[in-house]
Amino acid sequence: MRILVLGGTVFLSRAVAAAALQAGHDVTCFARGTHGPPPPGARFVQGDRDGEDAYSDLREKWDAVVDVTSEPRHASEAATALGSDAGHWTFVSSCSVYADQGTPGQDESAAILSAYDGEGPAPREKYGEAKVACEQVYASALGGRALIIRPGLICGAGDGSDRFGYWPARLARGGTVIAPDIRNAATQTIDVRDLAAWIVRSAEAGLTGRFNALGPSVSFGDLLTRVAEITGFTGEFRWCAPSWLARQGVSYWAGPDSLPHWLPEGFEGFATRSAAAALRNGLILRSVDDTIREVLDDELDRGLDRERKSGLTPGTEQRLVGQTPVS
Known part of the structure; x- marks a missing residue:
């Protein structure tokens, strides 16, 4: 498969690129490159999603695209520029999209927050609402080709948050x-290696819909x-x-x-x-x-x-x- 990772140089997106390479796929990573290179073996396209016509070098046919953004504008522009050329699209959202964090045992049918509708990047306290907005962009633009994954806490080598380490x-x-x-x-x-490997397998299988992705x-x-x-x-x-x-x-x-x-x-x-x-x-x-x-x-x-x-x-x-x- 020809897989495009929007990112590919930091933590989860880098782990996805590495897992896709290990599975034998042709991987392209699109990032600014300010946090280091993508995994060895990946094609690197340097670019800035805040720039004009940011996706001009990526208008090709992709079997699968993976995005982890939390900025609705980035999601909207990527969907417009690349959506028609993507066979499958994975958006990594978050369990922070859920409106009720107090009731144990809920699944994907639980109510979610209202989408963020502000201008520019959402403030930190609106992270969940921003992810909802991104979900809505991709669900609308990609329809039956979209896989939306809602992880909880992710950990592993390269985690910059220190929330588990x-x-x-x-x-x-x-x-x-x-x-x-x-x-x-x-x-x-959830171990970042497990999440990344599942994202790649799901793209291979053409899995769509919404799924929580949580560790033991x-x-x-x-x-x-x-x-x-x-x-x-x-x-x-x-x-x-x-x-x-x-x-x-x-x-x-x-x-x-x-x-x-x-x-x-x-x-x-x-x-x-x-x-x-x-x-x-x-x-x-x-x-x-x-x-x-x-x-x-x-x-x-x-x-x-x-x-x-x-x-x-x-x-x-x-x-x-x-x-x-x-x-």
């Missing part, structure tokens, strides 16, 4: 670890137990009451001085969505241990003490440990 890296450093006492809360993290359901306590065993952690967990952490200014989920996987009240359904439809249609999930090992190796390569986009800084953690916030 924080924990293997932190436990590998040892010492006393501040953790939210949400040991029974569910987590669902594991409690937070069990996840940290597995991370501790794999990293050889011999330190101490300081399990802290969520209410106490919130009062200390610790952030949920992601960002500076956050604790990944910790979500506020009202998000009990975020990591408990159903991926049954995707699993029936070829999604294959590796073990959590396999994912942890891959992420740990990547963290060791990148440096355990590097600056992170998510997680507690050593200074903040030391301050919290000193205040003995035991639940």
Whole structure:
């Protein structure tokens, strides 16, 4: 197949390009190239989706196109320029499109947010609405040729968000670890390799429709137990009451001085969505241990003490440990 990846140089889109190459396909990546090259073996077309006539070098017949954008204008322009020449189109959306994040076990039939209708890139707090708008663009323009995938949290080598990698890296450093006492809360993290491989197989099969793509359901306590065993952690967990952490200014989920996987009240359904439809249609999930090992190796390569986009800084953690916030 001739596959065009809009992106192909960063995390998920790069993993898709790599999976497609491994499967023997002819892969073209279209990106600015500011974050590095595409995988070896891919054809690289340098360009900027914000530029004039951005897709002029891509007006060819494509068996499949893959896009991960969260900008509705980019989706609209790509659909207009390339949609008629694409046999199959995959858009990677997000479970953030759902209006109800509090009800466990929901599937793809759950209500979604209203589409973002603002000008230009959507602000961060409108990420879900922006993905809805992109979904609508592709569903309208591609019709029966569109596959819309809604992942939850994605992790793996090259993840720039640190939303999963924080924990293997932190436990590998040892010492006393501040953790939210949400040991029974569910987590669902999909390995980027599994998601990318399924995207390629779905394009090969011509799969269309809407699918949640989620990793194995594991409690937070069990996840940290597995991370501790794999990293050889011999330190101490300081399990802290969520209410106490919130009062200390610790952030949920992601960002500076956050604790990944910790979500506020009202998000009990975020990591408990159903991926049954995707699993029936070829999604294959590796073990959590396999994912942890891959992420740990990547963290060791990148440096355990590097600056992170998510997680507690050593200074903040030391301050919290000193205040003995035991639940």
